[in-house]
Amino acid sequence: MRIDVVTIFPDYLAPLELSLVGKARAAGVLDVRVHDLRDWTTDRHRTVDDTPYGGGAGMVMKPDVWGAALDAVAGEATPRLIVPTPSGQPFTQDVAAELADEPWLVFACGRYEGIDARFVDDARTRLPVTELSIGDYVLGGGESAVLVVVEAVARLLPGVVGNPESLVEESHGADGLLEYPVYTKPPTWRGLDVPEVLLSGHHGMVARWRRDEALRRTARHRPDLLERIDPDQLDQRDREV
Ligand code: 6GU
Secondary structure: OEEEEEEOOHHHHHHHHOHHHHHHHHOOOOEEEEEEHHHHOOOOOOOOEEOOOOOOOOOEEOHHHHHHHHHHHHOOOOOEEEEEEEEEEEOOHHHHHHHHOOOEEEEEOOEOOOEOOHHHHHHHOOOOEEEEEOOOOOOOEOHHHHHHHHHHHHOOOOOOOOOHHHHOOOOOOOOOOOOOOOOOOOOEEOOEEOOHHHHOOOHHHHHHHHHHHHHHHHHHHOHHHHHOOOHHHOOHHHHHO
């Protein structure tokens, strides 16, 4: 997969060299290119923003600079344009899985009060465009959201996560529940014991305990997720939790 990121803070994307995403790049699964938006400015001050029409606080990023950047990065091709913005559609594990099927993503990182709306309107006439929000809070710009989205997508690419089983039993996985708590050695630490059932070697009881804990955690932290589970997926034992 190819990923281009356009930003006024290329150094902000330095973490893409590290850890899982860095390894995916080194392994040749990911081709990441970070660009400085100011490369497409034409004035002496390398201006990327201006005051908003209609008045109000803050500055708006200029459509001409963004348009030139996208033209240069995409060329005649049709990568999917991703615009991180608090007014976008929610970024979820399902969206991550969809993006992982794309051959090429271009991220446009807005700052200030956002990018002139005509940039996205124009891009939509020739490219698929997705405006994404990573949560209900406001960031200073799209860069940290790109780090989040790229990591969530990269670990779904074939060969990036060593054991593909780790992609199955995890929070926001197929069963729609949050993950159960996990333990490793030692069996007692600071007076706290690992739950006995996990030491029992009884696979059926371990599976039942994990399912119960996942249901309890989901009910406590994310009751909205429980509502979305198909009742046919719940057995009698689930209902007792
Ligand atoms: Cl994707 N961008 C910005 N600037 N703020 C956000 C966001 C994205 N998601 C939540 N808040």
